[in-house]
Amino acid sequence: MLKDFLFDICSSQFVSGFEHVNSHILPKYFKPYTDSFEKDKLGSYIFKASGTSETNIMLAAHIDEIGLMVTEILEGGFLSFTSVGGINPASLVAQEVTVFGKEKIFGVIGIKPPHITDAEERKKPLKLKDLYIDTGYPREDLVKMVKVGDIATIKREPLSLQGSRISAKALDDRAGVAVMLETAKELKKISHKSNVFFTATAQEETGTRGAKTSSYKINPHIGIVLEVGFGMTPDMTDLPQLGKGPIVAFGGRLNAKLTKKFVEVCKKYNYPLQYEAVPGRTGTDAEALQITREGIPCILLSIPLRYMHTSVETIDLKDVENAGKAIARFINELDNSDLEEILCF
Amino acid sequence: MFNSELMKKLSDCFGPSGREKYIRELIIDEIKDYVDEISTDPLGNLIARKKGSGKKIMFSAHMDQIGLIVTHVDEKGFLRFTNVGGLKAKNLLGLHMVFANGLEGVICQEELKDKEKLTMGKLFLDVGVTDKEFVKQNFRVGDMCVFKSQYYETEDCVICKAADDRVGCYILIEALKNHPNTDNDVYYVFSVQEEVGCRGAKTAGYSINPDLAIAVDVTATGDTPDEIIMEVKLDGGAAIKIKDNSLIVHPEVKDMLTYLSEKNNIKYQYEILEFGGTDAGPIHLSREGVPSGVISIPTRNLHTSGEIFSKKDVEECIKLVRAAAGH
Known part of the structure; x- marks a missing residue:
């Protein structure tokens, strides 16, 4: 079920700024567990699970993904493109892509053969402007189907690895969205007092923009931001590991007492947890929430993920499940505590 | 008909970011007889209004210069x-x-x-x-x-300093003087401190709280002997922005501007700028968010003492602003 949801949303495109295109998908999954649904003006999806108290809790995970945008239609069926969000050009080489023009168009991104790449060129890092999408169409046909500003994504189907590991594009931050769905399911089983707003934010990858407008609209008492964090690989051994629990962040941009409370709840109920220190910018929606209106106290929880911003992002589903349950438990505990006291400096 | 006298006055007027007094006074003088309300906000933005009971539309062109x-x-x-x-x-x-x-x-x-x-x-x-x-x-x-540089004009183009964004101010002034017959509640904003981080637009967007916002500003071109890959060119018409570093234009706003251009025979081109931003950046993130777009004037040699734009493009931009104000 969790895996089906992730596979479904990871194989659909929600490129930053174009989150409205597949707008039927999220409501289908969230509506059974929530009471109302609306969107903010930037396109963030807001699902509300109503409680009995006046307390509003906002969960935020961004639905948008990095993508490509057509900048020029060239002779011979080639398309120049720029990126929407941060992409390492090297990760695009030899990929299949889907261009979302008037209709879906398939293409490939190639690279100069090694035989004729000289030593000097090899040393230079690739740039986006050196790459092209090859569609195979003659230009006169292509201009009828594709316009400057149309978007494209890497074409990659989600993949089950061994055990509970999966690999897909856009697990940053669909893994966070999946955590929200897990929390929604858990909360449905208990009678929670707080109003909980599950927010799939728009345009995080271009500057946490949807989080700014949606948090202004919701005006919550606290924020729980769900992201992905760097997971351990053989070349980066001192990082959190996949399958050992979500990563809770400590740092100046996050509320220390609320974070402490979350850690206590996880310890009390034996939910696995890993830790990271983020002294400055987190580069997440928490950044936006913290300074919305009068300020929103936030915690930041990340799912360990390998190969961020490539089409083979890899996570362990256990971390998503555990994070979802831990947050539901946390909300339940907050319902029975004096929130004002926790938030008081 | 291009109003050379007005463009020269706007270009020659002193007004770096945070010191917009003279340019503000010049613009007030120019438009005061055409507006229903005019005010200056605490940051110095000049806000001119053509009242209506319908949709609240905000246009913004910045009057500060580098x-x-x-x-x-x-x-x-x-x-x-x-x-x-x-x-x-x-x-x-x-x-x-x-x-x-x-x-x-x-x-x-x-x-x-x-x-x-x-x-x-x-x-x-x-x-x-x-x-x-x-x-x-x-x-x-x-x-x-x-x-300090000399204003110069040819049959096709203007070469002057501070075209960024006095040409945007010019467009709003000319559009305002020929404001369409409409129910829309239209705000023409001449913003401050854009060049140091779109600061004026941030507060103006908050106070006006519009239903739709459109910035009018210059953009780079890809038609000169250098490496920028861009489809925008001088004489290509009004540039409808799709994306820059501060904004991904709301698809409905992009579609609306495209529709209005095609319906009114306005020459247009699509623009993707891979650097920079405009007033629409902070405005679209104001409060709960504002659907926003940008009408850009293709301009060469940006941020120099001799910026170059086409007079024909400016005419097309004025037509598009008027069409949007009345839509």
């Missing part, structure tokens, strides 16, 4: 400075600058072995005065200056 600010007046009577807005040391050598009080100076450099290492700190202003006391009396830390 410039320099004096950081130190030395014992010998030379001025050290830093930039206000996007200016690089290597582009400043030898330029003629003018202060609000009308005094002028020219940018000189210290003797440097490695020209590549030129920084703002190695440059100074020589104001052409040997009387050190006079320099002390007339120049103080915090004084700002802007490019």
